[in-house]
Amino acid sequence: MKIPFLTLALLSFSAGAMSAQLPTTQPQAPGYYRMALGDWQVTAVSDGTVTVPFDTLLTGITPDVLRQRMADASLPVKAETSINTFVINTGSQLILVDTGAGALLGEAGGHLPDNLRAAGIDPQDIDLVLLTHIHGDHSGGVQHNASPVFPRAEVRVDQKDVDFWLNPANDKQVEESQRPTFAESERSLRPVIAAGKLKTFHAPTQIIPGIEAIPAPGHTPGSVVYRVTHGGKTLMLWGDIIHAEPVQMQQPKVAIHFDVNQQQAIATREKVLAQVAKEGDWVAAAHIAFPGIGKVMKNGEGYRWVPLNYSASGN
Ligand SMILES: [Zn+2]
Numbered sequence: 001m002k003i004p005f006l007t008l009a010l011l012s013f014s015a016g017a018m019s020a021q022l023p024t025t026q027p028q029a030p031g032y033y034r035m036a037l038g039d040w041q042v043t044a045v046s047d048g049t050v051t052v053p054f055d056t057l058l059t060g061i062t063p064d065v066l067r068q069r070m071a072d073a074s075l076p077v078k079a080e081t082s083i084n085t086f087v088i089n090t091g092s093q094l095i096l097v098d099t100g101a102g103a104l105l106g107e108a109g110g111h112l113p114d115n116l117r118a119a120g121i122d123p124q125d126i127d128l129v130l131l132t133h134i135h136g137d138h139s140g141g142v143q144h145n146a147s148p149v150f151p152r153a154e155v156r157v158d159q160k161d162v163d164f165w166l167n168p169a170n171d172k173q174v175e176e177s178q179r180p181t182f183a184e185s186e187r188s189l190r191p192v193i194a195a196g197k198l199k200t201f202h203a204p205t206q207i208i209p210g211i212e213a214i215p216a217p218g219h220t221p222g223s224v225v226y227r228v229t230h231g232g233k234t235l236m237l238w239g240d241i242i243h244a245e246p247v248q249m250q251q252p253k254v255a256i257h258f259d260v261n262q263q264q265a266i267a268t269r270e271k272v273l274a275q276v277a278k279e280g281d282w283v284a285a286a287h288i289a290f291p292g293i294g295k296v297m298k299n300g301e302g303y304r305w306v307p308l309n310y311s312a313s314g315n
Pocket residue numbers: 135137138239240286287
């Protein structure tokens with residue numbers, strides 16, 4: 001199509017004249033992204049982003065190396081970090097993996113219900129909630145004003161995390177900065193327990209055919225990775241194996257103060273990274289830049305993250 005010069009001139013004139021009156025808009029485009037796993041569908045759904053001060057939280061790295069690794073990814077040391085959740089549609093069930101932060105992080109989190117609806121998924125229709133672990137940014141969104149957000153859903157989590165976080169007598173086992181997690185866990189899970197919807201498991205175990213919970217201890221005692229195998233593909237839903245992708249992929253021995261047991265978390269990270277790199281599995285990660293889906297490649301002494309290639313058709 002040929003556009004007459006006069007029209008172009010008018011368009012550019014009006015765009016220029018109006019630019020000061022065009023406010024920028026918030027929030028971001030609806031935060032969901034779809035991927036096929038055989039004839040199952042996985043939808044990454046954003047709960048928001050939170051700025052994480054990696055300079056004060058990461059351990060086992062010097063400030064200079066940290067700054068350099070983040071700069072190599074064009075990021076500051078206090079970096080905006082994704083909170084991702086994932087819905088698996090098996091054709092007969094809608095399964096949500098992690099629930100975001102709910103009200104626990106203020107405006108930074110709690111966007112999961114809106115983004116689910118934007119993706120055409122009603123929170124009322126979720127059949128099953130799988131928690132990778134109990135922590136504010138993963139289990140906080142399971143309730144709102146003391147009522148379950150996913151009223152039909154059974155909520156499943158490893159018994160070890162329930163035993164640990166719902167017993168305040170354990171608070172001496174975590175760093176002082178992590179002690180509020182006990183009260184947050186109580187607030188998050190008590191409405192689900194009261195509704196008779198919490199059902200724990202002992203990993204390793206099969207959740208349904210095609211979905212297994214695999215122990216991934218260290219970050220919390222009952223952290224698990226969910227392995228979803230369908231249509232000849234495998235997707236590993238990671239929870240908190242990685243918090244700072246530009247740093248911990250290359251240096252898996254870097255831990256974070258959020259870890260209940262940093263040494264065990266490092267051993268788990270090394271094992272999980274080696275396995276997905278060897279198998280070529282898909283990974284869905286809670287804190288890698290949205291949608292947090294990709295693969296892991298060996299890279300010298302460490303690994304590198306390869307985000308999936310955008311697909312308009314979601315295949
Ligand atoms: Zn987390």
